[in-house]
Each structure stands twice: as C-alpha cells, then as structure tokens.
Amino acid sequence: xxxxxxxxxxxxxxxxxxxxxxxxxxxxxxxxxxxxxxxxxxxxxxxxxxxxxxxxxxxxxxxxxxxxxxxxxxxxxxxxxxxxxxxxxxxxxxxxxxxxxxxxxxxxxxxxxxxxxxxxxxxxxxxxxxxxxxxxxxxxxxxxxxxxxxxxx
Ligand SMILES: [Zn+2]
Numbered sequence: 001x002x003x004x005x006x007x008x009x010x011x012x013x014x015x016x017x018x019x020x021x022x023x024x025x026x027x028x029x030x031x032x033x034x035x036x037x038x039x040x041x042x043x044x045x046x047x048x049x050x051x052x053x054x055x056x057x058x059x060x061x062x063x064x065x066x067x068x069x070x071x072x073x074x075x076x077x078x079x080x081x082x083x084x085x086x087x088x089x090x091x092x093x094x095x096x097x098x099x100x101x102x103x104x105x106x107x108x109x110x111x112x113x114x115x116x117x118x119x120x121x122x123x124x125x126x127x128x129x130x131x132x133x134x135x136x137x138x139x140x141x142x143x144x145x146x147x148x149x150x151x152x153x
Contacts, residue, residue: 036075038075039075040082042086043079047079049083050077052141052144053144057141058076089140092138092140096138100135107127108123111123
C-alpha cells in the first residue's frame, strides 16, 4: 500500500481542469476523489468495478494518509471477480459489528446495574466502545455491488 506517488504534481491540474468536461450522464459511477487508479480492494489489482462507498472509516484512513503524505488517491472498487467474496466479507463484518455491539451493551448494562454510579456509567460506555473497536478489526467497506444485488456467476 505504501507506494511512492510518482505524478503528485501532475494530478492537481487534471482535477481542477478536465474533470468538469466529462459528461455526467455517461458516467454512472461517481468520480470519487478525483483522478486516481481504480484499484480492487480484494485482489489489489487495477481493475474496473463497483465503487466502494465512502464511509467514516474510509474517510478516516484517507485523512490519516493525507496527513502522512502517503495518499495514493486511488479510487477503491470491487471488481466483478471479487464481488461475491466482497459481499461475503461485508455481511460478515456487519454481523460481527452487531454481535459485538449487542454483547458490549449487555455487559455495559450489567456493569451499570451492579454499580449505579457515574463510574459505572463510564465503564458501560467504555465497554460498548471497546467491543465496537474490536469489531472494527473485521472492517470491510460497503460498495455498490450490494445495492445492485449482483449475481455471482
Ligand atoms: Zn478483484
């Protein structure tokens, strides 16, 4: 992932100038983050595919990379070959997030019930956050592949 960006100076001009001229009607995929390569998030190859939806995690990762100066400005996609694998991972993550969230909430409520105090409340909130943070390890982004209900061939 940590690749040297070669055309760092050239990309600024394309973003400001030419991107406006592309007719929107013929481009169904949203042109996310300007002109980067379209990289599949599963096989890491440069391929066309379904756009990955921007969410808080992707925004955060992008923000960190930009701060560190290692942003690649690639457009993240899921290619056709990886669509079914992607959906498997995504639904797995959603399940994990739900389970950990519920589990954290139950433990939090128990902690709160045992000690009805401010520190109990803080512990409860901490438990929920901790469990959600654990779930994020399994993070996998959403994409347009799910909306369209793409059939795995
Ligand atoms: Zn792929």
